[in-house]
Amino acid sequence: MRHALVLGLAASVSAIPWQHAAAQAADPTAAEFDKFREIMEQDNPAELFEAKGEELWRARRGPKNASLEQCDLGLGPGVVKGAYAQLPRYFADVDRVMDAEARIVHCMITLQGIKYEELAKQPFSSLVRTPEPVSLVTYVAAQSRGMKIASPQNHPKERDAYQTGKAIFHYRAGAFDFSCASCHGADDKRIRTQPLPNFTKPEQAIRAVQGWPGYRMTGGVMHSLQWRLNDCYRQQRFPEPGYVSETLSALLTYVTVNANGHVYRGPGIKR
Amino acid sequence: MADPMKIRATLQGDVADVRVLMAHPMETGQRKDAAGKIVPMHFIQTITAQLNGKTVFNADVSQAVSRNPVFAFKVKGAKPGDKLSITWQDNKGDKRTDEVVIGAAS
Amino acid sequence: MRLASAGLLAAAAALLASCAAPTRDYQPDALAMMKRDFHARGSAGVDRLNEDSVQAACNKFQDNPPQEAAAKLEKEQFAAIKWPADGKLLGDWKAGERIAQNGQGMAWNDKGGVGGSCYNCHQVGPRESSFGTVGPSLYQFAKKRGYGAEIQRYAYGKIYNAKAYNLCSQMPRFGHVKALTEQQMKDLTALLMDPASPVNQ
Amino acid sequence: MHDTRRTVLKGIWAIGALASVAAAGLLSPGRAFAAWNKSAFEAKSTIDAMKMLGVANAEDSKAIEIRAPDIAENGAVVPIDITSAIPGTTSISVFIEKNPFPYTGTFDVSQGAVPYVHLRVKIGESSPVRVVVAAGGKHYMAAKEVKVTIGGCGG
Numbered sequence: 001m002r003h004a005l006v007l008g009l010a011a012s013v014s015a016i017p018w019q020h021a022a023a024q025a026a027d028p029t030a031a032e033f034d035k036f037r038e039i040m041e042q043d044n045p046a047e048l049f050e051a052k053g054e055e056l057w058r059a060r061r062g063p064k065n066a067s068l069e070q071c072d073l074g075l076g077p078g079v080v081k082g083a084y085a086q087l088p089r090y091f092a093d094v095d096r097v098m099d100a101e102a103r104i105v106h107c108m109i110t111l112q113g114i115k116y117e118e119l120a121k122q123p124f125s126s127l128v129r130t131p132e133p134v135s136l137v138t139y140v141a142a143q144s145r146g147m148k149i150a151s152p153q154n155h156p157k158e159r160d161a162y163q164t165g166k167a168i169f170h171y172r173a174g175a176f177d178f179s180c181a182s183c184h185g186a187d188d189k190r191i192r193t194q195p196l197p198n199f200t201k202p203e204q205a206i207r208a209v210q211g212w213p214g215y216r217m218t219g220g221v222m223h224s225l226q227w228r229l230n231d232c233y234r235q236q237r238f239p240e241p242g243y244v245s246e247t248l249s250a251l252l253t254y255v256t257v258n259a260n261g262h263v264y265r266g267p268g269i270k271r
Numbered sequence: 272m273a274d275p276m277k278i279r280a281t282l283q284g285d286v287a288d289v290r291v292l293m294a295h296p297m298e299t300g301q302r303k304d305a306a307g308k309i310v311p312m313h314f315i316q317t318i319t320a321q322l323n324g325k326t327v328f329n330a331d332v333s334q335a336v337s338r339n340p341v342f343a344f345k346v347k348g349a350k351p352g353d354k355l356s357i358t359w360q361d362n363k364g365d366k367r368t369d370e371v372v373i374g375a376a377s
Numbered sequence: 378m379r380l381a382s383a384g385l386l387a388a389a390a391a392l393l394a395s396c397a398a399p400t401r402d403y404q405p406d407a408l409a410m411m412k413r414d415f416h417a418r419g420s421a422g423v424d425r426l427n428e429d430s431v432q433a434a435c436n437k438f439q440d441n442p443p444q445e446a447a448a449k450l451e452k453e454q455f456a457a458i459k460w461p462a463d464g465k466l467l468g469d470w471k472a473g474e475r476i477a478q479n480g481q482g483m484a485w486n487d488k489g490g491v492g493g494s495c496y497n498c499h500q501v502g503p504r505e506s507s508f509g510t511v512g513p514s515l516y517q518f519a520k521k522r523g524y525g526a527e528i529q530r531y532a533y534g535k536i537y538n539a540k541a542y543n544l545c546s547q548m549p550r551f552g553h554v555k556a557l558t559e560q561q562m563k564d565l566t567a568l569l570m571d572p573a574s575p576v577n578q
Numbered sequence: 579m580h581d582t583r584r585t586v587l588k589g590i591w592a593i594g595a596l597a598s599v600a601a602a603g604l605l606s607p608g609r610a611f612a613a614w615n616k617s618a619f620e621a622k623s624t625i626d627a628m629k630m631l632g633v634a635n636a637e638d639s640k641a642i643e644i645r646a647p648d649i650a651e652n653g654a655v656v657p658i659d660i661t662s663a664i665p666g667t668t669s670i671s672v673f674i675e676k677n678p679f680p681y682t683g684t685f686d687v688s689q690g691a692v693p694y695v696h697l698r699v700k701i702g703e704s705s706p707v708r709v710v711v712a713a714g715g716k717h718y719m720a721a722k723e724v725k726v727t728i729g730g731c732g733g
Contacts, residue, residue, distance in 0.1 A: 029649055032647055032648055032649050033647075033649075035647075036647045036650075036657055037651070039657050040655070040657060043279075043290050043341045043343065043696075044292075045292055045294075045339035045341065047277045048277055048292055048294045051275065051277060052274060127296065127302075160403075160406070163403040163406075164403050164406045164407050164410060167403040167406065167407035168411060170436070170439065171404070171407055171408070171411070171436060172428075172432050172435055172436055172440075173425060173428055173432050173436075174425040174426075175421075175425060175483040175549070175554050175556065176483060176554070176556075177431070177432055177435075177547075177549060177550065182511075183511070189510050189511045190509050190510050190511075191497050191498065191509045191511065192496065192507045193507050193727060196511070215339075217337075217651070217652040217655040218652060218654055219338075219654070220296075220297075220337065220338030220654065220655070234484050234485055237425070237484055238415065238421060238426070239416060239417050239418055239421045239422060239426065239485065240415060240417075240418040240421070240485060241411075241414055241415050242414045242415065245413075245414035246410055246413075247414040248414075250410065271651055271652050286692060290696075299700070316614045322690065325689075325690070326689055327691055328685070328686065328690070328691040329685075329686045329689075330683055330684065330685045331614050331619075331683055331684050332682065333619050333679060333681060333682050333683055334679075335674060335677055335679065335682045335683075336682065336697060336698070336699055336700075337656075337698040337699055337700055338654070340697075341696070341697070342695065342696060342697055343694075344687070344691050344694060344695050345691060345692035346691050346692070347691065347692060348690060
């Protein structure tokens with residue numbers, strides 16, 4: 001019963017047209033940005049990281065000298081095509097919902113014997129170093145290019161993750177009383193010149209997913225959603241969330257399920 | 272060693288549309304690192320493209336080219352199966368050459 | 378056909394309802410998860426995850442607490458405002474403009490409370506075109522409202538603690554959490570209230 | 579290969595430019611394409627760089643199309659498309675006037691490429707992007723203004 005209803009929602013959501021371009025066209029500066037964003041997307045340095053990620057995926061590495069080719073991203077061991085578009089999802093082996101990077105890190109730990117602490121020490125890209133999970137998640141994401149986002153809501157823990165993520169999204173605390181919703185809970189707002197999509201609405205929630213992982217023009221580094229959420233919490237004046245923690249998987253479940261039905265365009269380019 | 276380039280060469284008639292992505296820091300010599308030390312200049316200076324071994328395009332560039340450079344150019348007289356290679360060299364003498372086979376007209 | 382689509386609509390509506398209104402309150406789960414997953418960094422300790430009375434009321438009622446409870450808390454917040462001992466509320470608007478432009482302060486990588494982040498959310502002076510729209514425009518703040526003592530007090534008090542005026546306002550409580558010093562808040566008040574400030578041109 | 583390039587070279591720059599580059603001792607035997615012109619790349623103004631390259635006599639042309647954003651979303655990566663419709667175009671040079679070192683590069687299209695190039699550059703502050711095209715031993719130029727703004731948070 002529940003299952004059928006969920007499918008019903010997915011269908012109704014996918015019928016909503018993608019409104020990003022229309023919503024932005026009103027502002028001439030944003031329209032100019034969008035026009036050149038398309039040119040940038042045609043030849044996106046993200047592809048360099050995608051290639052690196054593919055090499056890493058196939059290479060025998062770590063204390064166990066194993067590749068990641070047996071990693072189960074949710075569609076069975078070794079299936080990469082389309083897996084990203086269906087994450088986050090529930091994984092029985094860990095009895096929790098995992099987002100793409102959380103699952104890749106899990107595979108690096110279990111299959112290759114690499115330690116979590118090692119991966120969590122400096123998990124974000126800098127000018128001198130791109131962490132391996134970032135390249136890997138770029139490769140995995142690219143294999144869902146052009147597919148519909150379909151983060152499932154079948155397992156009870158997937159539905160719990162959605163609701164918990166929603167509560168986390170709206171939780172105000174910290175020095176400035178901010179929550180995620182302070183910036184991303186209303187329509188047509190912006191910080192300085194940066195438009196702020198309202199992630200509580202399906203037609204705008206896609207903008208939390210689209211373009212990530214993204215090649216960031218500032219600094220010229222590749223970043224994943226793990227970085228984006230981390231930097232949101234920094235600006236939210238919160239303490240720091242753990243790398244690939246369940247909190248972040250829950251938040252990603254909330255915004256991704258809201259974006260279900262939209263077509264994912266692959267790794268993107270960001271300001 | 273430098274990471275591979277990503278080269279795309281697609282035919283429109285007998286003109287090959289060549290687009291290339293290069294992995295390179297393109298340091299301007301004006302940026303400071305975390306310790307406050309100036310990061311020395313490190314940038315691609317020359318780019319050469321060859322079609323079946325014959326030079327068809329080359330460029331001299333400065334550190335003002337963006338990090339992880341992207342270039343596109345168009346080569347005349349190309350046909351499916353031709354080999355297109357691109358070489359860059361930076362100010363430290365590092366070099367990288369990659370090659371693609373031009374596909375059929377799209 | 379009619380019937381079938383009506384059935385589908387009902388199903389979709391039932392589901393939307395189930396999404397919008399969860400079967401139970403997930404906030405305790407959310408908080409427990411966050412307390413497990415977050416760690417202190419720089420100036421940002423894990424104690425920042427704990428709600429104070431204002432945050433608790435706003436979280437509990439989705440920023441829309443019952444009027445009576447809200448009024449009581451607003452009164453408490455107002456009573457805790459520390460007004461300048463010298464009675465002067467206006468500082469230097471030029472310093473205020475710099476504070477308004479500065480978006481740093483209280484984040485885990487910030488050293489101390491140095492900026493008011495005003496332009497992030499508000500239009501302020503006429504010369505800065507890169508301003509946010511989360512809050513209302515403050516351009517011609519006093520020109521529109523008057524330059525009197527009452528308005529000055531409102532401007533200072535609002536910067537000090539926006540929640541004393543509107544409990545679930547999105548604006549930080551700059552004085553209450555000691556993000557800004559008294560002098561900085563005077564300078565910002567001058568930016569809004571000084572007849573010579575570009576804000577009032 | 580070097581011989582071929584050397585022959586072609588004469589078509590690229592006016593004789594004066596070649597002479598001045600040679601005089602500066604920069605013409606290495608390994609690179610016929612004028613060797614990487616250090617003095618032009620280190621010039622602090624567009625006009626000085628143009629002099630070093632021997633193209634200061636360039637005249638305005640409407641046959642050079644520069645496609646770049648009016649307002650760049652991020653000055654670290656500004657896309658520029660340049661097409662020359664001038665017959666016999668041999669090279670395209672780019673100068674970003676307000677950058678500390680304006681001369682950004684020269685693209686030699688004389689050996690079998692179409693007179694077109696796409697590149698992405700860093701622009702420190704709002705600046706004209708000036709393009710000089712060499713064709714038939716003469717030089718032509720055009721310019722396009724690109725504004726650079728302050729941004730928001732994370733994108």
